[in-house]
Every structure is written in C-alpha cells, then in structure tokens.
Amino acid sequence: MASKYALFLLLLVHYRSATCDREHPGFIRLGSFLSPANHSTSWLSPSGRFAFGFYPNGDGFSVGIWMTSEAENTTPWTSEAENTTTWTANRDDRPVRSTAMLELTLDGRLLLRTDSRNSKLIASVSESASYAAMNDSGNFILYDKDHHVIWDSFSFPTDTLMGGQYLPHGAALLSSMSKSNRSTGRFRLEMQDDGNLVLYPIHTPNISLDAYWASVTQGDRLDLHLNSTGALLLIKNTDSTVRGTLYGGSSVSNNSITYRLVLDSNGILQLYSHSFNRTVVYKTSLEWSIPDDKCSVKSFCGFNSYCTLDDDQPVCRCLPGTNFVDMDQKSRGCERNFTEEWCRDSGRNASSRNIVPMENMGWDDPPYFQAKMQEDDCSKSCLEDCDCDVALLDLDSYCKKQKLPLKYARRNPKASSTAFFKVGFEGVKEKQAGATVPEVPLPTVIIRTKDATVLLLVVTLGLVTWSCVALAISGLFAFKLRFFEYRKLLDRGDIGLSQELALRSFSYKELKRATNGFKEELGKGSFGAVYKGSFSKGKRIVAVKRLEKVINEGEREFRAEMRVIGRTHHKNLVRLLGYCAEESKRLLVYEFMSNGSLADLLFRSQRRPDWSERVRIATEIAKGILYLHEECDAPIIHCDIKPQNILMDDFWTAKISDFGLAKLLMPDQTRTFTGVRGTRGYMAPEWQKNTPISLKTDVYSYGIVLLEIVCCRRNMEVDVQRPEEIVLSSWVYMHFEAGELEKLVRGEEVERKSLEKLIKVGLWCIQDEPALRPSMKCVAMMLEGITDIAVPPCPTAASL
Template identity: 45%
Template sequence: MLPNYSDKDENEDGESNSTISLGSSLSPINNSYWLSSSGQFAFGFYKKENGFFIGIWFEKIQQKTVIWTANRDDPPLLKDVKLILTINGSLVLQSEDGQQTSLLNAPLPAFSASMLNTGNFVLYSSDSRIIWESFGVPTDTLLPGQRLLPLGQLVSNISGTNHGRGNFQLIMQPDGNLVQYPANAPIAAALAYWYSKTDTAGDNVTLNLDVNGQLYLLKNTTGIIIKNFTAQRNSSGIAFYRLTIDFDGILRLYSHSWNQSDDWVTEWASTTNRCDPIGLCGVNSYCTLMDQEPICVCSRGFDFNDQKMNNLGCKRNSITNGCMSKNGESFDLQELEAVAWEDNPYSTFPSTKAGCRDDCLRDCNCEAAVFKDQQCSKQKLPLRFGRRQEVGSGTTIIKVGFGSSDTRNASRGKDFLIGSFAVLAFALIVLAVGAILIFRSYRVWKYKKITNHGNDGLIEDVGLRSYTYDELEKATNGFTDEVGKGAFGTVFKGVLSNCGGVVAIKRLEKVVAEGEREFRNEMKSIGRTHHKNLVKLFGYCHDGTHRLLVYEYMSNGSLADFLFKSERKPSWEEKSGIALNIARGILYLHEECETQIIHCDIKPENILMDEHKCTKIADFGLAKLLMPNQTRTYTGIRGTRGYVAPEWHRNLPITVKADVYSFGVMLMEIICGRRNVDMDSPEDEVILADWVYDCFAAGELDKLVKDEEVDKNKLQRMVRIGIWCIQDEPSFRPSMKKVVLMLEGTVEIPAPPSPTSIITSIRIN
C-alpha cells in the first residue's frame, strides 16, 4: 500500500507531537519504547515468548494490547539488539557485533520520527512530510482515522500470544466488497465466510473507523457512505475504539473507556457463530460448537497430529492404499453427517448414497466422498476447512482401514465369525447352559437377601453391598481407629475381605431422621457413579437408626494435608494435574453421570489422595442427607465458610454454578499453597481471592508463587480460570466443561473482570 504523504500531525490542543531525532535509539532493556505525547501509545520493544518484538501498543491499558508488529513472522529478537534512527535517516536494527538491517522500507531518508496520538508511527522528511507510516501497512488492527484502502488487508495473529501471520484475512476488494477469507488458501468466492454484500459499489471504496466508533464503507469519489456497520456515537473522547481480525477469524470492533480499568468491550462482530471462519481447524478435522465455543474434532479413522494443539489437524490412525484386497476386506467406509468441507472433488456424478459408497469403495483413488443433493463428489485426502453445518452439507463418506481404532473391533469380529463359526456355536451352547445355572443360583441368592435384609432391593441392582451394623463394628474394631471427621460424620479405618482389605467407613451423624426411602434413593444414585476421580462407594449400612457408608480407603489423606501440612509441597506440575483431575471429576457429577449431582461442599478436605497421589472427590451426593443446622456457616446453607457461593446467602436457586464457585476458591488455594483466609498474612493478603485479583490486575502474579518454579503461561491461565469461577453472578461463571477445556489449554481465556463487578460485558458460560 502506498504511503500517505501528509503534513506533520498535531494533537487535539494544537501541540506538535513529540519528535524523535536522528541518532535516537532503543534497547529491549533500557528505554525500550517511544511514547506519544498523550502517553496513550508506545512504539518500541515488547516481550513475547523467549524474546522481543518491535511494535505499537496501548500503554495506558493494563492488559497490553498490541496493535501493530514489525516483521511479525521473524523469530523473536534477543536482548542485545538496538533499534536506531541513524544519522543517515534509516530506522535499523543493530546486533551486538554492529551489523545493521533496515526495519522499515521508506522511500526517502528520514529527518525525524514521531509516535502520534492517533496510534500512527511515522517517519518525516526534511520538509515535514510523512514518508512512511504504520497506518499504511496494518497488521491485524485498524484504528480511528486509519483507512483500509482498495487491495488493503488485515491478517489475524496466530494466537493470543503469537503475533505472527495467522489463518484469516480481511480484504478490501477493488469491487467495493469487504470480504473475509482463510489466509493460507487461494482467494476464491467459495472460501469467503463473511462479506459486506457491496460488490456492486465499484472501485475506490475504503473501510473507515472514526473516533466515535462508527465503522463504515465510503465511496471516496462521491463521499457517500455506502454501508454502516455501526451507528455513530458521541464518545466525547472518553472511549477509544479498535477494529481487529482476531486469531479465531472473527472481525470485531472493540471499545475501551479511558477513565475506567475495565477490559475491551465488543461493540460489533462479523458473526456470532465461532465456527463460521473457514480454516479454524486443520486438515481432516472439523469445527463444532461446545457451549458456544469452537472445538476441533477428528473425522472418523483419524487422530490428532498434536493432542495438545487440536487445531493442527488430524492423521489417519491406520494404513490403507485405497484399493480392496482380493477378499475385499482391506478397509471399510465410515459416514459423517452434517459436516461441510472445501469443495475440491476430482469426480462428480449423479448417484444414490448406496451407489456413491460402492463407487468410492471400488475406486483406488477415492479416499472420501461427499453425497449431497443426489450428487456424489469423490475426493482425495486431505479434507480441508471442515465445519459442522446442519443444513445443506450432505453426508461425508470416508474410507477407513480396518487397522484403525474405529474399525479394528468390527474387523476382528468379522474375521472371527467367518473363520470360527463352529467354535462360536459351541460357545453359545455352553453359555446358554451356564446362564441357566447362574440364573437358578441367583434366584436362591436373591431369596436369601430378601430374607436377611428386607427392602434393600431398592439398590441391589447398582452393585452396592448392604452391611449390618455388627459387621462394620467388627471391621473397625469397635470404631476405634478414627481417621477423619467432617460435616457428615466420622470416618474410621476398617478391614473387609470382600472389598479387597482396608476400607474407610463413614458413620453419618444427624442425617435427616425421617426419609428412609430418600436415604436409599441417594445410595442408589451414588452407587451408579463411576469415575477415576471419584472415591468409590462399596456399600452401606441401614440398620435401625444407624447410617454408615463403606468407601475405598485413600492412603495419602486429603488435598488439605498435601497443600497445607506436608513437608514436601507439591510441584507446579503436580498442582496443574491435581486441578485438572478435580475439574474432570466435578464435570462428571454435573453432566456425565446418570443423575446430575451438585456436590455443595467442594473443598480440599473433601479431595482425597490414593497411594499414587491421584486425587478423588469424596462426599458427593450426600448434601441432601445433611440436616441444615449441621453446616459450619448459616442455617439452610450446605457447605463450608469461605467456599460457599454468594447465592446461598441471597436465597437464590442453587445450581451447579455453586460448585464452580467452590472450585475457583480451591483452585486459588492450589495455586498459592495457602488457605483462602489467613489472618496471619499482611492485611491486603488475608482474603486470598481479593489478593489474587489484585496481583492479576497489577500484573504481579509472581507474588503468588514466591520461590517456586512455575510455567508463567500456565500460572496466568490458572489464575484467570480461578477468577472467572468466583464471579458473584452465577451466570458469568463458566461451566465445568469449559473449565476442563481451559485447564487443558484448548480454549483461550478472556481477561476476567473483578469478581464483585455488578455489570460486565463478557460471559464464558
């Protein structure tokens, strides 16, 4: 794009912007940037990854927002480089050995430079004309007063932390149409995933953003606005705007109030469906929404290239050459519904679905086919630009080798049936005879159980054992070996041979007196839960007034012991693993078990650890059994002071988001290795949640993990998750499914507001 040779700018008060003279220099360590006269913008070195980049950012905003980067695809710079505006008028990078390389491609030698109050970095000639400006070569962002000229483009960043050229672009086309495309593919109408529908406007149309947040297309030859994307506001200088094509491929207009400490607010977006951008997921994978968040899923017969970065595409999990062997069994066909791909067939013909399958099966070149509108389109791999699309996408037919995880079991079954039919028939006869004998034995056993235990049949079908009080008293040696005590009762160590030896027996105290059937139903619900991060329930006792539960024994105590009492404190990797395992266990209770369970008392004392230090959640499903006056907080509240969500105190309906709040408090304790309330700490650190947010807002997270080796990116991620989880407003807290995805690092986490904010513009449900 051609530079704009304009006069030297002045600020709103008529003052000239600060001048950068020839011979001025910057280094990553000392005097690392040049400020605009207003102090709002900075040009210079900023730190990313393991080095430095040169760019422009908002200096007065806590969350550093970079709006332009020089040489964005180059490797990071080392700390021993210098940026010099030489006496010869060139802006150069100088290495430690004195070698210089030009940073900007200006047509004339510069006489001076300036970081303007508009966010534009400029070089001036000797007659005060602008000979180069950052506004003329935008990266991913457009600022007020900056135009996107015909053939101009914005290209997204790779990610929130990597400012290299990413996967999406916005182009101001010569025909007047503003269009978004995938960046790593030829420009083609079929790949446009958003456009302004102004292709009849003709040439000389520009995209404009003004200081009041109005975003519009202007026909420059007539001065007529041909399309408004947003209405004009009267911000009176108290807000600033930026238009950015984000790394997820969506074009968004953001605003920020100068007189507040809040984050950027989305004013407008090109789409609300976050799977709309073509190319969000890599080859052989497709984008689908989970809780309105985009995730990448491998097609059948494929596994992720990188389990930690699912957007990098998928590879076959078996080998097939695409041709049938003599017996026709070298591969199978898998069908995938409601997914759209790049239309790139090598053969298209009218057909039925069955005919399309058969034709692809016989064709050595056919690796996949799309059946749509009675047309069969045969394709070779890789499949690109996959997106879940319920309407008009047809059926994808994929050739999968029998060695793949999707077909391996089917293949083995088929081979077994063909090669061993006689053996199978004999086995069926044996099984039938065995089933009769087992059934007779079962009826005798069931009759005895009914005789001995009356109505216990309510929960026999879930595999729980019913014990007598005498059995458990004997197993615990008269309830003498106490290993713990909590809100629900006392826990004793015992030995039961049918449970594999040592068990933990919890004697429930002051449970709801009336409600025998309720107790049995709760046992039935708990007995149906099976997850590696939940403490296993072996059985129960309902003998007269006695209520006892028999659990697997957790030999390494509780998470509270490990965090707050153990001489060996957990490493950062252990902390990360503990948090993720607990989150997965809560997710199972909330969404994956047969009956949804709200725990109501998530805290370190209820997280137990087995011999391998694997964390498991205890006391789930018991909240309904606890009498209200047995809580440690207020009457009617179930939970523990410091962990209970604010809605308990407001007489609001209790949902799974109450557990999310408790998890957030506990996550902060895991991060910092201290209790959520510590009266021995300095005054501003007594309440852990408040201190964590203060450190986050000030960019001083190192204070939370003194003298501890941590992964700073993971620390930032976990702190953000914790703050989102403890938002006062339940609807602002993420679901546990979202928490798990965030902990796994598969989704980006927006900067959270203060937990006690009354109003916020961002939700991550």
Template identity: 45%
Template structure:
C-alpha cells in the first residue's frame, strides 16, 4: 500500500459516490511514454496515472482529468529530477520501473486499484508544493498529530501558525472530507471538531478537493460538474496571506499588498536569492560590529514601525522609551536589532524571523545599519588641551629643523634641477620614457612616441567601428603593447577625456585589460593597453582554431563575471561598460579572459545608480531599455553578459543567419528548448554534465530578462555560476515586454 500512502502525502481528493466505480485492470508489460500522451485511467475516467509536463521536463503522477482543467493530485518521488521525453514507465512483475533508470524504483507494486484517499490516523502529513509549476516538496506542512491536534507548521520547524486546538482528544483522531464538502475531525465515530463549521451547502453536482497551497494556507475547493464549471474556494484556514510563518525568509518581513504577500528586506539588507521570497535577505555590507577594524564605517539605528517578530532576545530591558531602547542596542556591540514591545526592550542578534507588518500594533523594531563614517578629526587638535605645556618647545624645535632642512633642499635642488630637466627632455625626444608597472594611473604619451612604438602604425591586429588596434613595442623594455587609435569620435573636452582615462586606468583586476597610457593631441586620441597574445574570445569561440572544453568555458564565464562585478560594485567610481561582447573580451597567454574596450563606458558618480544617455553598444547584445529610452543601470551589462554566456555555452554566435531561420537567433532557440525540456539538443560533441548545462542556461535566461529589475546583480550571477545558491526557474525573457 505504499502507492496509496504516497498519494495521501501529496493531496487528498474526494469525489461523490458515483465516481467510485470498479477499476479497470492494467496488464503486466503495459508502458507509458511522455510523447505519446498515454495514461492509465480509472474506470470512472476521473483519474489518470502517467507523465505530465512540468517546467522543462516531465514528472510521473496522478492527474484529475474528469474535468476540463487538469489538476495534479499526486507526484511520484516529487523531489527527484524531472525526466526527458525519451523516458518509459513500465509495469513489470517487480513493480513500476522508469527507464532510463533514475535512482530508486519509482513506486512499489500493488495488487489493488486505488479508489480514494483519506488522512490516516498515523500522524500523516500533507506538504505544499514548491511552486505552481514545481510539485517538489515546498516549505509548509499540515500534520495530524497523535495528540489529536491538526496543526500547520513551516517544514523542519515546530512553530505552529494554525491549529484546531483539539490536542488531548486521543490518538485515534482522523481528518475526514465527505462527498458533500464537509471537513471535520473524528475520534473513532464521534465528531470532535467541524472545521468548515457546517457552512457548505450539500450539492451533488460538485466535487471537492482539499489542498495545502504553496502560500501555506490550507484550503477546501469545490468544482461544479455542470457545463463551464470552475474551482471555487469554499473554506480556508486564514484570509491573511502573511499569517503563514516562513512565507518570508530570515531578515525580511511580510506586507500585504493588493491581497498578496510581499516580502521586504530589513534596512541595509538585500534578497539572498532572486525570485525566492522564502530565501530571506542578507546584509549588503560587512557588519562585524564587535571585531570590525574598518574605520570607514559607523553604525546607526533605523526603525521599522508596526512590525512583529519572533522573540529570541538574549537580554530584555525594562525601558518605557523607544529612544532609550534604540540607544541601548547601539551601545551594545552584540546587539544587532532591538524589539520595543509594550515597555520592554528585547535585544537580539540576527537573523530575525517571522516578521510581518501589523497596523494594529505599536511594536517597533530597530535595526543596526552600517554607514560611511566622516573623516576623523585630527588627533593633535583633539588633544591640544592636554599638551599646552609642550607647545612652545615643539614650535621652537620645528622652526629650527624646518629652517635647516629648507636651506639644504634649496641648495640641492638648485644644483641638480638643470641636469634632471635636461635628461628628461632628451629621453622624451628619443621616445624612451615608458610606463612603470608600479604606476597607478595611465601615463600620457606624445603622438610621435606612439608612432615610433608602432613603426608608424604598421601592424594592424584589430578593427572596430570607431577604432583600429595596432601592435606596438616599448622602445627600451621591448614589452609588447596594443595601441588603439580612436577614429570618428565626437570631440570631448580635454579635462573630461583625461579624467575618464585616469579613472579607468585606476581599475586593477585580473579580469580587466590594463590601460597603460593614452595620447590626447587635439583630434588625435589613442589608448595604450597591455598586449593580449591570444586575441579575442570571439576568435576562439567562433573559429575552429582551438576547441575549449566545458570546464575551460565555465572558468572563462566566471572570470568575466568577476570583472563585471568589480566594475559595478568595487570601483571607487562605478562603471557601466555598455559594450560587453566576445570581441571585447581578450585572452592572455594563459587563456584567461580580460574585459577590454572601455570606449563606450559610462561612469556614475557615487550618489548615482542610473544614467540617461544615447544608445551605446553592439546590435544583438544591447539591452532592451536602450531602445525604450529608459534610464540605464549596471543591469544593461548584465543583459549583455547573458547573451555572451549563451554564446560561451553553445560555442556559436547569438545571431547566425547561415542557419535555418528557426535556429538563427540563439536566445530564442535556447528558451524554446528550455521550455520544451530539450536542452540536450544544444550539446555538441563533448561530454557535459546535463544538470550543470541546464543550470548555466537558467543563469543566462535570468540575465536576459527584458525587465531590468528582474535581472540579478553580477554578485548574484557569480554565486549562481559557482553553484552556491539555488536558481529558480526563469520566466520567458520577453514575458514582461509582452505584458505591457
């Protein structure tokens, strides 16, 4: 009876007596496949067992098919990976087997057909699904406890948020759903609790279903068997979408918006996983309050009024004033949050859990948030009152020392200056003043120097729409360089040009090409970069010079992501590259990628997060917001990275009109295969872990969302590529655009 018990744990569905007919027999050797749309029907035609579509694959389960709208009532091995369309389910003497073999046998065999399901008296549990499109185990459960109490909990916790209050009623209590829609608890034959309170009108033309939904609410549904029937909620355990504990994860709180539960992060926090509210939030800055050695940060308290949280205080103070509670937490380095509840100040460490906005309460939470500290005052001025007795002696000593030192410096400078100046001028004329690796900012070059370094721009190594790149050699060290000669560029002010070159030149990261110098001589504008021996990523991906294996390609993708993360979050001045594509990713002698060509980059001030500017970038890689004249953020680079990631994964260009029309545009083709569960068709001539392949495809599809706010940050992208966070199923990248 394992088959029946498994069915019970997922859903409980009851139809009226007319649906309970004699079962049809299924002979040994019968089989089912996804593509044949075959199934094993119950004799009433109400239930069907077989494959059903889920996400980008198939699951095996029981579906309610006696109505126009199919409803999944049970899924076999619901937490196992989905199967592809070449799977076969076979009934053998040993039971049901799934081929190709996927782990353990799917279900045990049974000699009896299943007519109905009911909650057993053995502490059975009902679990929610993970999402509307994913029937694996979710985060909520309904349990019939042995003490007779029917309780709802978050999974893996013992924190109830709904209970019938029937504990102490004995260990024979069962949950029952009659064919007329009455839901109640029975101890042997005695009704001890009427859950629906008898408020449902008996109607033989309706069928009923009880389900623990993905939002954690236990509901009773009815379906009219008449023409054009539909599912209606007859009863639910709560009307408050924020009532289920755990609907919002750690360090976030639930707010009801337009009858929906929306999760908001604490001040100074950001979502841990994009698209998954239950994953909670994490700090967006390092906050080791007690042991911090970062003198650039200080801490303030920010209030969240009218919120309630679970109380796990390590200390409670009797304080009648909010400000006193605020101050007490701020002065205690162990305190990360303080809950002010009815005259008590509850000092807490993070994480906070089960937060929700309650307009009927005056409770408040105070959160400790790190902010930039203003420059420290001069210590000498701070302590001047303590050193008044030494002032006269110090002044006299400093004056005498300064006078003697000044005489010495003036004498040396007067003697050596003419010789040093003459030596520098001679070197400049000979073109021998070169970049020193210890220099931080790029150095300026005269145009004549770059002419000599490139042998009058003799060897061209690359060309773009607005620039040509030449191979050059430093005259003394013979170090190879790449000299980029900008052409047809709109005139810029000298100050703005030099400022941008110096800011970009101060970027130091192993995944960025180093800018060594520049020339700005009127209309002549040139940039000097370190030379990359292996050309561009495009040369390697799109030509058969060298085949990159899967792990090599994934290493390249992660390093590109690290470079963009540095530009977006770790630079003193935030940089939007604006033209990420394989041609602008160069490969060094060790085949490590480095982002290049900052000619179109946009610099943001410290208080800026977005900018409005004319369209930049390359067709096929440009984010949709450029065309909609929307403000541009770093998410424009994220979109371009998503396209490049697909090209790295599939080793082909995003747009290739030499292919059949239905295959020409890579991002559209990939989502089609993703949706149909056929991603394996994209794998060419190498052994690739299919699950890793699907994971990276999902990262790319999130990056390419038309709506910028849906795209992850590069920090999240890198975490997903490294496999340290879960990746939710991405929607169709253009679904937002199609809805407006």
C-alpha cells in the first residue's frame, strides 16, 4: 500500500512539472546546461524566434543571442544565425573549444566552464537566480524566487538595440570588428549626458572634431529608445516624455515584426525590420541608416589614407607618396614610402622629390601655416619647405601647409580644393604607373684646332657671364617681390610665413587684440599667465605668455626664453613663434597645444591612459630632453621638468614647454652654479646641498615624472590608505624589491617586462648621487630596449 502511495506522489510531481513546462516554454530551470558537443546547444524563446547559447566564432564558439531561421529548428550552425547575432557575452574573450559547457547552476549562477578547472561568470548578480528565460523580444533574463528581474542582457548592449530596449544616458553601442568577428570594433554610438546622440571613432575624446554624426539634441539625462513599432526616440527618463524623434517607425504595432538597430562594423548606424511567419522564416528590410555618405565615417580609413566609393561601397586608398601598412587590413592606414634625407642635402633637391596634385581633397587637421597664394606658389612653397608634407589650396585661395600624418582625409567630388602632395622620386615613378624616362646621351665635343679652342672658350665665358647677369637681375626682382609679399602678411597679422623665416616681432596692441584683451586664461606659470589667442580670423590659434614679474626679473626670463627656444626645433619641444618687447611689457607667442598638460591626462582625466600610450609619452619626453642636453649647439638644462610643463598637441604628442628656468651652458661647460629653481618634489638633491648642478638635474626630475606616468599618481599624496604610500619613490622601491610590481598599476593589464623596464629606469634616474644617474642618451636607449638595465640600488629618498 505504501509503495502504491509513493508511486502516486511521484506521478503527481511529474505531471505538475510537465504542466509547468508546457505553460512556460521559455522557462529554464536550475541545473540546465548547454554544450557545443551535444545536440542541446541553445535555449529558444517561446516562439522560437530567438536563441541563447553557443554559436560558431572563428575556430571555436562564443555565447550569445541570435535570431533563428527555419533551418535552425534542426541545427543552430547556419550563416543566417551568424549574420543576425544581437548580443555576445564577454565579446572580447577568445572563443572556447567544443568541450566547453554553459550551465545555470543549482546555486543560481550562470557559468561558462571552459574546462574542469576554469569557469567564468556570464552574468554578475548580487543574489542567486531561481530560474531564467529567453523571451521573444530577444532579452535573456535571470529571475529571483519572487519572479523579479535580477539581470538581463538588455541592460548590457553590445552593438545592437532590439525593439523595446533602451540605451541610457552615458552608455554607448560599440561596433563589432566584422559580421564574423563580434569582438569590439572601431566605432561607437554614445548617448551623451548633454542629450546629444553622437557617432565617434572608438578611441577619441567627445569633441566635435572627431564626431561624424550627431542628433543635435539637448536635454539632461535623455535615453535612446527603440519601441515595438520601430520608432527611434530620445526620451526624458524622469517623465518618459519624447524630446526628439530620429525615425517615426510604423503607425501600428505588429507582433510578427521585430525591429533591430545595429552599429555596423563600417561605422554606419542601421535600423532593420524582421518579418516572421509561423514557420519562423523571416524577411529582413533596411528601414533607416545614417550617415548617408558612407565615406563621411571618420577613421573608416587610417592615417594618410582616404575613403572613396566603388560600386556604392566605401574603399580605402593611400595618399600619394604613401603605401598601405598592411595590404590585408587597409583600414590600418598608410605610411610614407620615401625618407626626408633630401632636406639635409640641397644638392639633391631636383632628383629626390616632386609634387603630385589631387583635386577635390580635404581634411579636418589644423594646418601649421596658411596664407593667400596662387596655385603655383602654393605648390612651390610646400616643395621647398622641409616641414611641409602636403599643402591644400582651398576655394578662397588660402594655402594651408600640413605635416603627416593626416587623420581624417577625404575626397569630395563637390569640393573645389586642390591638394599638393610631396612625394619622393620612387613615389613619382610609382605614380607614373611604370612609365620610363629615356636617357639622353651627352654630346661628345671634339676640339681639332687652336682657333676652335679659343672660340669655344670665348663662347663659354660669354654664356657664363650672361647667365650670371640674368640670375642677378632675376634674384633682385624675386627678393623685392618676396619682400613686398612679406610686408603684406605682416600688415594683415598672419604669423605663418614668419614661422618659416624667423621669430615674429609683435606689437603689444596686436597681441591684446588677438587675445581679446587677455580674456581666456589657459594656465599660470612661475613668471606669468598664459592666454589663448588667434590670428587670421580665428584660423590660427596660439598661446600667449605674459610675463608679470618685476622688470629686471622679467627681462631675464624673457631673454632666457628667446635665447633657448628661438634656436631649438624638435617635435617634442613646444615651438616659439614670436615675441613682444615694448617698454616694460614682455610677451611670448607659442604654438597652441589643444589637449592640455600631462598632469591633466594623468591626474585629472576620467580615463586612465592605456599602457602603450604611457610608454610612448615617456619615450617622447626622454627624446625631447635628450635634444636639449646633447643635440643643441650648447647643452641646455631645463631645470623644471614636471607633468605641468609637458603639453599634449592635437595628436597627443608630448612636448616640453616653459624654458624660462633653462640654464644655457657654454660648449666647454658641464656644470654651473645657480639659485634654487624648480618645483618641490621634482628637484634633485644637489639643489638643496648648494653644489653645482648639471645635466643630471633634469635626469632626476625625469625619473620622478616617469614613475608618475607608470603609476598614474602624484609623487606625493597624503590621501592614501597606508603611510608607506605617501612618497611615490619609497612606495615604488618597496614593491620593486618585493617583486610585487602589479600592485603599482592597481590590477591594470600591462606587459610585465615593459613595466619592470620603466620602473628600473625611473629608479636609476632618481639616485641621490648624480654620478649614478644615467645620461638622457642612456635613458632613451634603455627605454627602446637597446641597452640592458642592471638592478638599481635603493635611492636615498626611498630609504627615508
């Protein structure tokens, strides 16, 4: 009797379980699992339109959500499924093998087990799930025991929004690399906090220069919403009011149609509709896309290349004088196919370079020089300028000179501009597509008599004399013409040409007008404030330093700046363009550095620079100091190397500024005495000991800056958890000695060998004894891996 009763209870439980499963076909119980090696590879939504599970990715499998087709009722491995993947878990992880298993564990966690020992969470939740469901909107959801949502895939979009899904303010869609590679790609759609929906290349700041499409809407905390009718709306999240409509969608809701918004791998934002029938076969239609011009997507092509349409499809092509970095990945850009050696040897000018013109070209990169010119003069000016790689003559006859690389070059058939590209001789031959120039043999002169010899000498001397006179007259006219053109440029306030010839002398009235009465202050240094100014109707931005100390000290500072910066020219030094010296007024005009200082990037930026960027910046600073120490006419001691004096240009190149404290040495000098200068924390010990300073003083300051770059923190911080962390050098050496370098970068993924190299170089640079510090040439060689680095001893400051 007892056995019959037990059998009855077992059948009742089985019946209730089966009934529950029939009522909830998308219900996924604890203990359920999937595996690519088994037939059960996915969990379907109730209608079978969507699947969650394993899909093929390269040589392995990834976990994600995709739309199904009729064929997927028998197998999920179809190209249709791959083409309509809507979400991928841990998209930048490597694909897993067929032995992997996806499990909703009995303790309520969603785990991906790659083998018997390794597993990874798919969904991070604070409490255990009781069950899961894949619903017909394309959302995979985890529920708690009270049927509340504790996690869903809609809250973590990748490159796609489905009907009913939101993109909240401050969030972004990131494109995939390609249709077959779902890892993070090259573009992003950002719902900014100011209410503007903007398309950018992925690793760029949120500035208009890098944007290639924007909704041009404003309002605090707007969310992007794709509703069930396909309408694309900007909604105020506090009261759900519509503040903008990007696409109107259908007038009625249709359960047989699903909408999908995707940021494609080519940077185009596209809205699709998918029509389903009872057999789950769907038809896809493109409803809306932006931008209309596929070549307007910035960074679709890399540096020194431009986009053009071929059968309505965007393709990348190299600018004249450059070749693709990688023929298999043309989006990586192009590099120059000739060197600049001709600039050092004027005798080779005619045979080593030429100009190739291109019509209808344009770019957004700011020029370093511009002036009104004729077409021939613009081409010739770039050809004779070692700094010029390309010149653009626009519709207003302004000749704008640029250096490579060009970031956002494009070709527009409607534009009326002409670009002149400087190319090497090999580049010219390639441009001629194999055309050869026949060699003309020199004529042989045979002298038969004495009279013929005399006649030949008279004719030769006559020709030489006439040529010299003609050249002298031509040179005089050319000089007069250039002189009058230069006077016109000065009267117009254009500083570009003077940058090529010599430092420009400004009047105080000119600089006051250029800075709008010294209205916009960029920063304040030891000897005065720096203001933003502009010339040529705002087309040329400069920084004007106004010296504010007493007259004697100001003049000393002014003369030091003029003497040092006026004779230096290096890509990692801020360039001096001109000056003003009227009565007691002393002002300096520098090139404008648009991205602030290294201190802003390290200590105030919300995004910590990635490791490769920090290594590059450290190397560029070292090269700039090396130029001052060893490559100038006389060695120059900067005396105030610190992050505030390292500025970043438009391309985030590091440049050393503020030479007001520089000490100019004579060629036979190696050390000098001077008053204490510099900034506390970056000053070498010899400043305090009243001993002669040398080039090693800058090496010490560079070492402190290098450690700050590595750790992204200041050399002295009091708001720390433990006292030993207050002084950066002590904290660094403590972890270096203990072999715990990863604690210096606080869990950041960096290459350990590279990290150890930079730490060693920094510790050698901050040795108490100047003789123990390496020269900047040795520092640069160690950073580039040319020289081995010994284990540094403990710096005196680190032992205190």
